[in-house]
Amino acid sequence: MFDAIFEHLAISLSALLIAIVIAIPLAILLSQNKKMAEVVLQITSILQTIPSLALLGLLIPFVGIGTVPALIALVVYALLPIFQNTYIGLSEIDPSIEEAADAFGMSRTRKLFKVELPMAMPVIVSGVRTALVLIIGTATLAALIGAGGLGTFILLGIDRNDPSLTLIGAVSSALLAILFSGLIRFLQHRSMKATLIALAVIFLGIGGIFFAQHNPIAGETVTIAGKLGAEPDILINMYKDVIEDEDSSVNVELKPNFGKTSFLFSALQNNQIDIYPEFTGTVLESLVEVPEGTETDGSPDKTYEEANKLLKDQFDMQLLEPMEYENTYALAMRREQAESMGISKISDLVAHEGELRAGFTLEFIDREDGYRGIQEKYGLNFGSVQSMEPALRYQAIQNQDVDVIDGYSTDSEIKQYDLVTLEDDMRLFPPYQGAAIMRGEFANDHPNVVNALNRLAGKITEDQMIEMNYEVNVEGKQPAQVARDFLVKEKIIEEGN
Structure with a gap:
């Protein structure tokens, strides 16, 4: 919960800071040029009308998935209220005050910081406040593309048909918006210096916590992601347990409910994650280009062999030996x-x-x-x-x-x-055996990880997987505990490790 809150705040406040850095200087620059300001207002208004899901979809082919497209989308939505309020605040200053400042011989820069910005600050801060509330609410969609945040709870609640999880995500997001809106409102009528100091403390505090959670100098981390749902969640926890049992020095980070197949594969290609559970049939049907005339006998073994071969040839990726069950x-x-x-x-x-x-x-x-x-x-x-x-x-x-x-x-x-x-009597659906997929370079550099994951090869029957999914979805057990209980019961790891 706390991880999700800080992820949500880190994304939201980073987007707000970037939008402030873009919109306020631009509004100051154009405050004396009404025609250009109107053009910018129209452009930012049009950008804000683009549906958030569509905007994220348009960004993914260019910048991949994760935090970057989420930040770009949030910045786009924050530009209008900040630019608009800054421009209005500066352009509606009483002309007589401007004339008095000129009469005192103030330079353009001195007049801006001593007269115009202090007078416009309440209106500017109001725009920042509006933008922040908008960002915090919209940031829940970041979970759709693997950027984390409170939207993860909402997606998980929908997937598991658990309204309590959905409420946790929605209410927490709303409370964050109310809390920060109230804080900015409090600052709205304070001095410009006090306002800037308070905002700097907030940004540095959240940034420090986020850095501590994602410390790039803390050593190498193996990042394992999973699709949305109980089964991928169980599998990635199994991966974590067997890897740490094989080598306790390995730091494993899990990214559950990361998104759909295309998102995960894109993240793997772009080194945003290292491993995720995939299915042999999905590789052939959705991820690789199957040469014309290629035929398999439809058996699980041949499907795996062909999927692994094409992954290696086309993407330099490796699909480890699959588990027994098929999730067709x-x-x-x-x-x-x-x-x-x-x-x-x-x-x-x-x-x-x-x-x-x-x-x-x-x-x-x-x-x-x-x-x-x-x-x-x-x-x-x-x-x-x-x-x-x-x-x-x-x-x-x-x-x-x-x-x-x-x-x-x-x-x-x-x-x-x-x-x-219903029986697939014409055999349309190919075999779908679960297996870990990773980049070939990663597999070569981490033989201990490969050895650990190979412990699961040929394990888990269909009935066992149904039962584990039932324990999570219906009985409300935690995926991590269900995964560990299975591994201990099957003697894949020892109890207490």
């Missing part, structure tokens, strides 16, 4: 409805495609081994297909808002809601 895609229905309609396999859906409503994730809709592949291979086209976040589709089928959803074969919700998964 599946279509699921309410057991009662499937039995009453006589549906047990995907091809059975064709006869009822017009009357059944589907609820799929965006990723599944757009994948060749997802709905696009189902349409082509099975000739199946549902009359209604709604896109939704992963956790919401289980709520939707439970509430009978949809009839068919996509899922994973190890999802705890299949057990929790008494759903039935």
Whole structure:
């Protein structure tokens, strides 16, 4: 919780500082040029109308994921209120006061700091206050691209269907906004010197704590990230435990709920993370370019071999030996409805495609081994297909808002809601065995890490994974404890290590 708060504040206050450094000098420069000021106001107004998710999506191809695109987006949204208020505060100073300052023989610089800025300071600080409240609220979206912060709790609450987690993130963000808004309001009518000193103390304090948490001279850190959900969270905690058991000198940092597949792979390519759990089928379907004419026999072994080979050839990456279980895609229905309609396999859906409503994730809709592949291979086209976040589709089928959803074969919700998964009778979905993926250079430089992770090769059955997911999602156990309990029980690590 405290880590998330300081991440949130570090991102928010850094963005505010950058926006202040850009907007206030620009407004001062253009305060005597009304036409140019109006142009800048129009540009900043247009930038603020861009939806935050769209802006983040546009930035990712250029600057990757993580803190940098989040900072850029937040700065863009903060420019308008700071620039606008600074410009208004300076341009609406009584002309007679300006004339008096000139009569006293003040230089332009002296007049700015002794007369204009002190008089405009309440209006300027009001703009800073507005910008900070806007930034703190918008910064929750940073969690979508792996930048952390309180948005992590919101995403986790949605994924696990746990309103308490969502409330923790939302309420904490709101309280931070209220707290800092009140602080800036208190400073609004203080002297310019007092205001600048107070703001400097805040920035240095938060920056110091953030530096202490991410100290670049504290030694090498192995960064392990995971996708959103209980299963990736369990797996990265297993990775941490076996690595530290192998070599206690290794400092392992976990980044849970980092984002979707494309975000994680991009972060791995750009050295923002070192390892994350991936699936053999996902590598072939989404990450590598499979040469035309390449065929596998559909077996787990051949799928892994081909995925590892193409990763090495195209990205100089390595996929370690996979675990036993497969977390393959599946279509699921309410057991009662499937039995009453006589549906047990995907091809059975064709006869009822017009009357059944589907609820799929965006990723599944757009994948060749997802709905696009189902349409082509099975000739199946549902009359209604709604896109939704992963956790919401289980709520939707439970509430009978949809009839068919996509899922994973190890999802705890299949057990929790008494759903039935339909047989993939035309073998569309390739094998999906979980395995650690890393850059080839990292693997060569860290043989101890590779040896540690190879302890998990061939381990974890599908039933064991479903049970562990159930313990986290339904019984409310911590992923770290579930992971450790399994490793100790299976004698992969010793108790107490």
